[in-house]
Amino acid sequence: MTTYVLRRLVVTAPTLVVISMVVFGILALAPGDPLSQFASNPDVPAEVRLQIRHDFGLDQPVPVRYVKWAAAFVRGDWGYSFASRTPVSGLILQRVPTDLSVVGAAYLVAIVLAIPIGVVAAIKQYSWFDHLATTFAFVGFSLPTFFTGVLLILIFSVHFGWLPSIYNTQVRAPGEAVKQAIMPIAVLALFQTASLARYTRASVLDNVRGDYVRTARAKGLAEPAVVLRHVLRNSLIPVVTLMALQLPVVFTGAVVTEQIFRVPGIGALLITAIQTSDTPVVMAITFVFAILVVCFNLLADLLYGVLDPRIKYT
Amino acid sequence: MAIPLATLLASCGGQAATTVSSTIGTASSGAGGSSVQASSTGASTQSAGATTTASSAATAASSATAASSSSAATSAAAASGARGKAGTLKMLFWQAVTILNPHLATGTKDVFAARLVLEPLFTASIDTGQLSPVLAAEAPTQANGGLSSDAKTVTVKLKPGITWSDGEPLTADDVVFTWQYVAEPATAATTVGNFLTVDKMEALDPLTVKATFKGPNPSWFSQWLGYNGVILPKHILKDFIGAKARDAAFNLKPIGTGPYKVDSMAPGDLVVYSINDRYREPDKPAFAQVQLKGGGDVVSAARAVFETGEYDYAWNLQAEWPVLQQIMQGGKGDLVTAPGQGIEQLFFNMSDPNKDVNGERSHFGTPHPILSDPKVRQAISMAIDRDTMAKQLYGDTAVGPTVDVLSVPATMKSTGVTIPHDVAKANQLLDEAGWTKGADGTRAKNGLPLKLVLQTSVNSLRQKEQAIIKQGCQQIGVNLELKTVPADVFFGGAAGDTDNVNHFYTDLQMFTSSYTSPIPISYMRRWSSVDPARDVPQKSNQWSGNDYTRWRSDEFNSLYTQAQTETDTQKLADLFKKMNDLVVSNYVTTGLVDRKQADCKAKWLKGPNIAVFDANTWNIADWTRQG
Numbered sequence: 008m009t010t011y012v013l014r015r016l017v018v019t020a021p022t023l024v025v026i027s028m029v030v031f032g033i034l035a036l037a038p039g040d041p042l043s044q045f046a047s048n049p050d051v052p053a054e055v056r057l058q059i060r061h062d063f064g065l066d067q068p069v070p071v072r073y074v075k076w077a078a079a080f081v082r083g084d085w086g087y088s089f090a091s092r093t094p095v096s097g098l099i100l101q102r103v104p105t106d107l108s109v110v111g112a113a114y115l116v117a118i119v120l121a122i123p124i125g126v127v128a129a130i131k132q133y134s135w136f137d138h139l140a141t142t143f144a145f146v147g148f149s150l151p152t153f154f155t156g157v158l159l160i161l162i163f164s165v166h167f168g169w170l171p172s173i174y175n176t177q178v179r180a181p182g183e184a185v186k187q188a189i190m191p192i193a194v195l196a197l198f199q200t201a202s203l204a205r206y207t208r209a210s211v212l213d214n215v216r217g218d219y220v221r222t223a224r225a226k227g228l229a230e231p232a233v234v235l236r237h238v239l240r241n242s243l244i245p246v247v248t249l250m251a252l253q254l255p256v257v258f259t260g261a262v263v264t265e266q267i268f269r270v271p272g273i274g275a276l277l278i279t280a281i282q283t284s285d286t287p288v289v290m291a292i293t294f295v296f297a298i299l300v301v302c303f304n305l306l307a308d309l310l311y312g313v314l315d316p317r318i319k320y321t
Numbered sequence: 322m323a324i325p326l327a328t329l330l331a332s333c334g335g336q337a338a339t340t341v342s343s344t345i346g347t348a349s350s351g352a353g354g355s356s357v358q359a360s361s362t363g364a365s366t367q368s369a370g371a372t373t374t375a376s377s378a379a380t381a382a383s384s385a386t387a388a389s390s391s392s393a394a395t396s397a398a399a400a401s402g403a404r405g406k407a408g409t410l411k412m413l414f415w416q417a418v419t420i421l422n423p424h425l426a427t428g429t430k431d432v433f434a435a436r437l438v439l440e441p442l443f444t445a446s447i448d449t450g451q452l453s454p455v456l457a458a459e460a461p462t463q464a465n466g467g468l469s470s471d472a473k474t475v476t477v478k479l480k481p482g483i484t485w486s487d488g489e490p491l492t493a494d495d496v497v498f499t500w501q502y503v504a505e506p507a508t509a510a511t512t513v514g515n516f517l518t519v520d521k522m523e524a525l526d527p528l529t530v531k532a533t534f535k536g537p538n539p540s541w542f543s544q545w546l547g548y549n550g551v552i553l554p555k556h557i558l559k560d561f562i563g564a565k566a567r568d569a570a571f572n573l574k575p576i577g578t579g580p581y582k583v584d585s586m587a588p589g590d591l592v593v594y595s596i597n598d599r600y601r602e603p604d605k606p607a608f609a610q611v612q613l614k615g616g617g618d619v620v621s622a623a624r625a626v627f628e629t630g631e632y633d634y635a636w637n638l639q640a641e642w643p644v645l646q647q648i649m650q651g652g653k654g655d656l657v658t659a660p661g662q663g664i665e666q667l668f669f670n671m672s673d674p675n676k677d678v679n680g681e682r683s684h685f686g687t688p689h690p691i692l693s694d695p696k697v698r699q700a701i702s703m704a705i706d707r708d709t710m711a712k713q714l715y716g717d718t719a720v721g722p723t724v725d726v727l728s729v730p731a732t733m734k735s736t737g738v739t740i741p742h743d744v745a746k747a748n749q750l751l752d753e754a755g756w757t758k759g760a761d762g763t764r765a766k767n768g769l770p771l772k773l774v775l776q777t778s779v780n781s782l783r784q785k786e787q788a789i790i791k792q793g794c795q796q797i798g799v800n801l802e803l804k805t806v807p808a809d810v811f812f813g814g815a816a817g818d819t820d821n822v823n824h825f826y827t828d829l830q831m832f833t834s835s836y837t838s839p840i841p842i843s844y845m846r847r848w849s850s851v852d853p854a855r856d857v858p859q860k861s862n863q864w865s866g867n868d869y870t871r872w873r874s875d876e877f878n879s880l881y882t883q884a885q886t887e888t889d890t891q892k893l894a895d896l897f898k899k900m901n902d903l904v905v906s907n908y909v910t911t912g913l914v915d916r917k918q919a920d921c922k923a924k925w926l927k928g929p930n931i932a933v934f935d936a937n938t939w940n941i942a943d944w945t946r947q948g
Contacts, residue, residue, distance in 0.1 A: 038807075055511070091419040279616070283809065
């Protein structure tokens with residue numbers, strides 16, 4: 008196992024370097040300009056724009072810019088945002104709590120809902136509950152978040168006026184804070200519950216036909232004990248690894264939902280940075296996401312080996 | 322001779338009088354000032370008073386508004402309410418604020434947010450070009466000795482007794498320091514364009530600043546005007562000039578002389594302000610806290626004010642009029658508009674965008690094979706249905722259709738040129754020019770089909786404008802191909818981008834230029850080619866020139882050069898009108914729609930008054946809750 012881990016870690020470093028080069032290259036070659044807001048402003052003469060471009064380091068060749076960025080990143084300096092002229096690390100860290108409380112909470116809600124739904128749907132296959140759950144999964148997975156988000160706003164904010172449609176980080180009263188988080192969490196959880204429930208259902212169906220389940224029942228164990236102690240544990244192995252793989256998504260947040268509800272998460276930061284060609288911010292977020300994906304991939308693989316004794320790593 | 326002077330009363334009367342005098346502006350000239358399209362305000366006695374004085378002021382025209390505004394001013398001061406009693410104000414910008422230092426900011430939303438805290442020496446809230454002093458004591462003129470007779474020096478006195486929110490006094494040193502900060506190239510200040518004419522600035526005494534220009538300068542105020550000219554505190558930023566400017570904590574939490582100070586600032590999300598206890602007007606501002614949230618899109622921002630009432634003010638509603646109208650039916654808010662967003666214009670390429678000359682297209686010396694003929698340009702201009710464009714797409718968010726390229730300030734708006742919407746005449750012109758209609762409806766001449774490409778940015782409003790233009794072109798036998806480019810590329814200037822307005826690699830392009838000064842000399846640079854190597858975008862100057870159309874007119878250039886140093890206001894206005902007429906009557910560029918700035922506010926909010934040459938939040942100290 009340890010040799011496997013070491014081998015994977017050794018491969019990680021060059022993988023990350025290649026990823027960073029590809030992302031940086033794409034951003035550098037893509038059209039778009041952080042100074043585009045000045046084009047229609049006659050007061051910013053060309054000489055000024057050239058000067059600003061020089062100060063941002065944009066007039067240097069791409070390889071030079073990459074090396075400078077990489078050297079700074081390793082030292083912990085993630086660069087300065089073009090738009091805010093503040094350190095990028097500060098911008099990102101400021102948004103982590105909001106991301107965790109909205110996207111993270113949605114993820115937890117999805118897990119708490121999806122696993123029971125998937126298990127019951129599988130145990131009582133083809134029952135009315137199963138049909139309902141499968142249809143719900145199908146619908147929830149197919150409906151895009153920008154549709155469900157706007158729909159919820161129109162129903163609960165505009166028509167009924169029960170819930171606020173704009174997320175405000177200044178809100179202190181716990182009642183208000185919960186009210187404004189309900190809709191974004193619901194939108195995100197709907198989507199994630201759907202996919203997790205289906206996956207859990209498939210995994211449980213695989214296991215419930217196993218010989219050991221028949222043996223357990225023959226031993227006289229009660230049905231709940233069979234399901235919870237034997238079937239569930241084994242079914243959760245692939246589900247847990249799937250959850251580990253999806254965890255980095257909590258970091259980039261849910262871009263569309265954050266835009267609709269104006270949740271100041273990292274996804275919203277990423278989108279704004281892309282739209283304004285704020286390269287340092289885009290690089291930092293994308294690269295951190297790449298690091299998280301690579302690490303969680305490794306974690307998922309290891310977890311699989313730990314949970315399933317049939318797997319042996321060499 | 323002198324620049325029109327808006328004589329103001331001291332301190333609290335001054336602020337209110339500015340508000341009142343801008344309503345006077347509305348009453349007197351249709352195009353001038355701002356209009357709050359609301360049901361009559363709660364303090365009806367105040368506004369009624371303003372209107373009656375307005376009609377008398379209208380006849381009196383320029384200067385003498387002081388007498389009429391004084392009586393209205395005192396009643397306005399009484400009605401403005403005590404400090405901090407109005408609760409919390411929630412504002413929504415659909416582009417989030419990322420920095421609070423206007424001299425480093427790249428977007429208008431940032432300067433609007435900073436304007437609650439930082440103040441300039443002057444504002445020009447009336448779009449006739451009249452200046453109102455903010456931190457200055459009065460506007461310098463030749464009469465009061467502030468302006469030198471050769472228009473090369475100006476001396477300004479500051480209002481006494483103003484302090485920064487941390488207690489330090491505002492002095493002339495801060496004004497001089499602001500110039501040093503911006504003029505230092507390593508600071509990469511975005512407002513440096515306004516300071517280029519300044520030769521040196523010095524503090525004659527703690528309350529007097531003297532600026533010397535490189536030549537006679539009719540725009541002597543531009544480095545101190547509105548959001549481009551906010552004064553920065555020397556005692557805080559003196560160690561942050563140059564490359565270190567980006568490290569200053571001030572950029573996210575500025576210290577200013579304005580009515581508010583920043584409590585917290587999350588870039589890209591939310592700014593929270595509370596009252597600056599040291600603000601010079603003791604009974605203002607009315608709102609104890611302001612929350613400025615950013616992000617999302619225009620339509621949901623409008624919804625938040627009109628339909629759900631979650632927010633009290635939303636900025637810059639650039640959405641299609643039918644969509645806005647539907648949301649406005651929510652009834653909880655009102656539209657706040659003012660002319661001066663800019664004119665949506667159609668530019669004709671005088672050079673050939675399809676011929677490659679030494680590695681560049683749209684080469685200055687290579688004339689356009691089709692558009693060089695003024696009759697063709699005239700025909701196209703006449704075929705565009707500007708009325709439909711203005712009414713259907715913009716509605717109340719536009720002043721109306723226009724053929725001019727300059728409309729603000731109103732004193733410089735020309736009425737000299739008319740271009741009727743006349744499809745028959747347009748067809749006739751093209752027939753005369755030798756373009757015969759082919760079997761498929763497209764005209765051709767000597768085997769060359771009349772096929773053109775029109776580019777603009779990705780924006781649903783603009784796409785509909787393109788459709789209207791294309792329809793007009795179809796009616797006269799012009800085959801118009803439409804091209805759209807994402808906004809940040811279209812307006813960008815990054816090396817390698819060829820789809821932008823500078824390169825102009827198509828036959829026609831369409832966008833809006835914004836107004837930034839009551840003397841629009843930098844605005845008119847768009848058509849000047851005084852020094853072609855510098856002014857015409859080309860490879861040798863990295864496409865940084867302003868003359869996008871590659872038009873060369875010695876007459877225009879001489880008018881432009883004259884306007885740079887003309888100090889007589891009447892002569893200056895005539896020069897700008899002539900420049901506009903030259904551009905429009907030669908069909909180099911044609912106006913389409915004269916757009917308004919459109920914000921919206923909750924019905925109970927009183928005070929928002931959009932200023933063309935300053936941030937929409939310039940008078941936030943006067944905003945209050947009515948009733």
